[in-house]
Amino acid sequence: MELVRGLPAGFGAGEESLAYYERSDATTFVPTIHAQGAWRTDEQHMAPVAGLMAHCLELHDPRDGMQLSRISFDILGMIPAQPTTVEVRTLRPGKSIELLEAVATIEGRPRVSARAWRLAEFASAEVAGHDLVPMPPPEDVPLWPASDMWGGGYIAGLEFRSVERRPGRSRTWLRSPxxxxxxxxxxxxxxxxxxxxxxxxxxxxVSPHEWAFPNVDLTIHLHREPVPGWMGLDTHVTIGPKGHGLTSSVVHDEQGPVGTIEQMLTVRRSLD
Structure with missing residues (x-):
């Protein structure tokens, strides 16, 4: 399979702002080359789309003492590199527990939907704890040239450091400006x-040049608010015998584990 290695199609310039999107009105955002996906030149990568939707969810009726604790995205098809409208509503209001919904629409079609639980903060420091394995600090991990495997503007803008690399397993740090x-x-x-x-x-x-394995969803659970900087991914990939797979990650910041990420995959040979 020929991954993204060519000129962008449908993206805004973005080089001056160093942002994934430029706002064009109250609910619409133009993707820049930094949001370009890895499988096709004319699509957006899901990562910046998820970030954009999380940004809009956080702007919706914000209240002190409430934290996004779970976001579950459903990817409804290819995400074109075109202006993206994000609309947010409250499905279940509440003082301590509420459910929000966001929908990203492109060219008149919903492309990604998300539901997010926003929970009130309570004092639980005296019982806080976990039994998760820590990541080695980023400065102790060698650089990994991910662009040798993946193309596209989004991947090109990331710095990767990775250890324990073998098929279906890695511990990887990444960051982006x-x-x-x-x-x-x-x-x-x-x-x-x-x-x-x-x-x-x-x-x-498996090689992304021989197999396609896009995820159809993305679910993130957070047990605390992350801090900006490096993201650590302690990741396992499983592929079943009939075209289904699962990418499972414990996600870290530089202070330790913050939650989990799950992604359901559809797996097929690239020519299928």
């Missing part, structure tokens, strides 16, 4: 989640 929306600050959670979908490309079990 790119903002979600030009000239708009984002919350630490949205800024962190703009990288989450990258998990499906850091521990591939």
């Amino acid at each position: 790119t903002d979600i929306v030009a000239d708009e600050p984002s919350t630490p959670t949205a800024h962190f989640l703009r990288l989450a979908d990258t998990a499906n490309g850091v521990a591939v079990r």
